[in-house]
Amino acid sequence: MPASAADLANAGCLTCHDSNRDKIAVIGPDGKRRAVEHVDGRAFGRSIHSDLQCVACHKEIVDSQASHKKLPGVAGPNCVTCHEALWEVEKKNRRNGETQRLKLVVDNIEAYRKSFHAAPDKDRPGKPKAYCEDCHSSHRFNVPPADSPRRTAWHRSVPETCGNKCHEDQLEAYAASIHAEELTNKGNVKSAVCTDCHSAHSVVNTSTTLFKLGNVNTCGTCHEKQLRSYSDTYHGQVNRLGYAYTAKCADCHDSHGVRAVDDPKSKVHPSRRLKTCQTCHNDKKPGMHPATAGYVSFGPHAHAGDFAKYPQMWLASKFMIALLIFVFAFFWTHSGLWYYREWKDRKDGKAPPRIDTKGLAIDESKHFQRFSAGWRVAHLIFALVTMTLILTGTTALYAESAWAPWVAKAVGGPRVLGYIHRVAAFLFVGMFLIHFVYVMQKLLRDRSFRWFGSDSLIPNWKDLADCWGMFKWFVGRGPRPLFDRWTYFEKFDYWAVFWGVNIIGWSGLMLAFPHVTATYLPGWVFNVATVIHGEEAFLAAVFLFTVHFFNNHFRPDKLPPPDVVMFTGTQSLAEFRRDHPAQYQQLVDSGELAKRLVDAPSPAMHKGSVILGLALIGIGLVLLILIGIGFAGS
Numbered sequence: 001m002p003a004s005a006a007d008l009a010n011a012g013c014l015t016c017h018d019s020n021r022d023k024i025a026v027i028g029p030d031g032k033r034r035a036v037e038h039v040d041g042r043a044f045g046r047s048i049h050s051d052l053q054c055v056a057c058h059k060e061i062v063d064s065q066a067s068h069k070k071l072p073g074v075a076g077p078n079c080v081t082c083h084e085a086l087w088e089v090e091k092k093n094r095r096n097g098e099t100q101r102l103k104l105v106v107d108n109i110e111a112y113r114k115s116f117h118a119a120p121d122k123d124r125p126g127k128p129k130a131y132c133e134d135c136h137s138s139h140r141f142n143v144p145p146a147d148s149p150r151r152t153a154w155h156r157s158v159p160e161t162c163g164n165k166c167h168e169d170q171l172e173a174y175a176a177s178i179h180a181e182e183l184t185n186k187g188n189v190k191s192a193v194c195t196d197c198h199s200a201h202s203v204v205n206t207s208t209t210l211f212k213l214g215n216v217n218t219c220g221t222c223h224e225k226q227l228r229s230y231s232d233t234y235h236g237q238v239n240r241l242g243y244a245y246t247a248k249c250a251d252c253h254d255s256h257g258v259r260a261v262d263d264p265k266s267k268v269h270p271s272r273r274l275k276t277c278q279t280c281h282n283d284k285k286p287g288m289h290p291a292t293a294g295y296v297s298f299g300p301h302a303h304a305g306d307f308a309k310y311p312q313m314w315l316a317s318k319f320m321i322a323l324l325i326f327v328f329a330f331f332w333t334h335s336g337l338w339y340y341r342e343w344k345d346r347k348d349g350k351a352p353p354r355i356d357t358k359g360l361a362i363d364e365s366k367h368f369q370r371f372s373a374g375w376r377v378a379h380l381i382f383a384l385v386t387m388t389l390i391l392t393g394t395t396a397l398y399a400e401s402a403w404a405p406w407v408a409k410a411v412g413g414p415r416v417l418g419y420i421h422r423v424a425a426f427l428f429v430g431m432f433l434i435h436f437v438y439v440m441q442k443l444l445r446d447r448s449f450r451w452f453g454s455d456s457l458i459p460n461w462k463d464l465a466d467c468w469g470m471f472k473w474f475v476g477r478g479p480r481p482l483f484d485r486w487t488y489f490e491k492f493d494y495w496a497v498f499w500g501v502n503i504i505g506w507s508g509l510m511l512a513f514p515h516v517t518a519t520y521l522p523g524w525v526f527n528v529a530t531v532i533h534g535e536e537a538f539l540a541a542v543f544l545f546t547v548h549f550f551n552n553h554f555r556p557d558k559l560p561p562p563d564v565v566m567f568t569g570t571q572s573l574a575e576f577r578r579d580h581p582a583q584y585q586q587l588v589d590s591g592e593l594a595k596r597l598v599d600a601p602s603p604a605m606h607k608g609s610v611i612l613g614l615a616l617i618g619i620g621l622v623l624l625i626l627i628g629i630g631f632a633g634s
Contacts, residue, residue: 012064013054014041026067043140057082057138079132080109111202135161135200156183158193167194173257192222197255206255212244219249229301231400232530234511240399241408247280252300270296281515294518294525302527316528320535327539331547334489335555337474342556366597367570378435379566383616385428390541390623392421397534398630425508432501454484454586457495463488482582489551500540507533538627545624553617562613568601 016024019038026036044050055061057077060070075081087106112118117130132138144150159180163171174180174194182191197218198204204211216239220227230236235246252268253259259266267276273296281291302310304317371379395407395417411417443449452460465481467488472478486494507529510517517525553561557578565571577584587593601609 008053008055008061008064010054014039016066037139039139046142047138047140048142049138077138079136079138083109108201111199115201115203116205117203130166134165152189155189155193158195162194170194170256173254177254177256177258178260178263179258190222196222209244212248213239213242215250216248223249225303226301229303232303233300234396234530235300237396237399238414240404241395241414242405243408243414247300251280252276289515292515292518294521294523295514296523298518298523298526302524304531310524310527312524313527313531316531317535320532320539324535324539327543331543334470335547335550337471338555339550341474341476346556362573362593363597364573365600367568367572367600368576368593369569369596369598370565370571370576371569373569376566376569378431380612381431382428385424385431386540386544387616387619387623388424389421389428390537390627392417392424393534393537394541394623394627394630396421397537398627398634401626401630401633403626403629422512425505429501429505432497454583455486457486457491459488459491459495463491482585483580484582484586485580487580493548493551496540496543500536503536504533504540507536538631541623541627545620545627549617549620553613562610562617564606564609564613567609567612568605570598570601572600573597 015021017036017039019040021038023038024036025033027033049057060074060076061068062071063069083102083105087102090102112132118128121127121129144154159171159174163174179192182188183193197215198206204214206212206215216227216230216236230249231240235248238246239248254267259269261268263269264271266272274291274293277291277295281288281295283290299310299313302313304310304313307314391407392411395404396414398404399408408414408417411420443451450456451458462484466483469478469481473480510521510525510529511533514526552558552563552566565575571579584593587596600606
């Protein structure tokens with residue numbers, strides 16, 4: 001017969017199961033004897049379950065005999081069903097005192113169900129890898145109040161809880177780590193323990209991409225500066241795009257056995273750093289090459305804010321920032337004043353300067369041939385390749401933005417993104433070299449060519465005078481300058497490509513072939529190259545889609561866009577007279593104008609050029625918006 005309630009009270013149970021008693025062994029389901037867990041009465045009295053009776057959990061027990069009779073069909077203790085039942089009652093009664101705590105427990109249960117611990121254990125069929133009791137010990141479990149000495153002691157016990165039962169090897173490695181030293185020797189309770197990195201209930205398989213990506217952010221909760229600097233490297237950019245194949249914190253610093261950088265046993269100690277790099281950078285992996293000597297002095301956490309520690313990067317950053325400020329301040333002011341002056345002149349009814357064509361037998365329906373087919377094709381290829389470079393490059397540069405992972409995924413991942421970027425860079429440099437060789441051989445053969453003449457793209461004193469004259473015109477202190485074949489802002493655009501190809505090209509080449517670079521140069525070169533490459537690319541892209549677009553498509557006398565001269569190769573005579581009056585007058589005076597006149601483009605050609613121009617402008621403005629989003633969030 002069932003025992004009385006008094007017989008099944010906790011005191012009755014502890015007469016046999018108290019830890020002061022001899023151990024009890026019973027026959028388990030497998031036919032082997034197993035020891036029954038003893039209960040420390042004092043620990044149980046301090047636990048969260050101290051006000052519960054044993055039979056509240058052990059509902060299958062109906063007597064106090066040595067070999068308990070158990071109710072058929074009644075399961076043994078189950079933390080999950082018990083707490084979920086309590087939560088349902090609490091929701092009905094709406095007693096706010098315990099609601100939040102019980103809700104947290106139920107949330108933890110849901111997280112556990114999806115965790116690696118809840119997966120079936122191959123060595124114990126029918127059992128999960130770990131269950132609540134393995135970590136919490138229901139007879140003594142309690143979470144002490146925050147900031148209390150008992151909470152500190154509980155926090156310190158986490159590694160032993162995880163390690164003693166299941167993860168002995170990891171506990172041994174952790175015990176020698178800087179994290180354990182901080183926790184045990186220095187009393188730093190903020191130092192990482194198992195649950196800080198793996199979580200308490202939503203533990204996932206460490207070999208999954210989800211864990212590898214999340215673990216970097218987990219490290220960053222304590223090491224914020226290091227996370228920011230890591231995110232600026234190629235390793236970090238790939239990680240931020242949602243891919244885990246590049247080096248992460250644990251790959252360089254180890255996972256459980258993390259040691260201080262100056263510890264000779266640390267994986268990132270200078271004496272062992274090259275070997276650590278070579279675990280990934282070796283010829284056994286497709287597309288990889290063995291890390292060379294310069295890798296040792298590379299700063300994976302270098303940043304431009306510390307001159308004493310990273311002087312080269314500080315200087316490079318300050319130079320690029322000064323360049324950005326100067327270029328944008330000058331040309332954005334230039335564009336703004338230009339727009340204002342044309343708007344005001346139109347408002348006041350002022351007509352642009354006119355050239356007297358009286359007596360000239362000129363067919364006004366004709367167009368002026370400004371660009372040959374070769375120049376137009378080269379410009380189109382440059383435009384397409386440049387936009388490809390900007391999209392692929394800024395996707396990596398602003399990998400933490402909301403849009404970048406989508407772009408990376410759309411093209412097939414960072415590796416494909418990198419291949420596209422390198423192919424586009426090769427095409428860009430190739431086109432540049434072909435252009436340079438073509439122009440130079442042509443000019444060197446032309447004995448009559450004047451290097452600083454009106455047909456030359458080399459800046460001269462007139463350009464300086466025209467620039468000064470434009471600013472005087474902007475503020476109403478003089479007439480608008482009469483431009484020759486090439487304006488000073490067109491020359492700037494042209495020579496900016498030479499600057500950009502060298503700055504972006506050489507830095508990109510060093511980053512593309514790091515094993516070669518590091519063979520001859522120190523590792524800090526990579527840090528400097530990364531800064532220069534990204535900042536100069538930002539400068540080029542923003543300048544192109546703001547200043548260049550304004551000068552050629554969005555200033556009032558060009559509206560509505562686009563200006564199609566780079567697609568058709570021709571301008572109407574009225575537009576030519578307005579844009580380049582000095583060249584027009586020179587051709588009229590020399591009698592050469594008629595030789596440069598051609599029929600106007602066909603309607604189909606003009607319409608196609610407008611569509612192409614609008615498409616390129618639209619793509620450029622979309623890229624500008626993406627860059628703006630990335631810059632604002634960086």
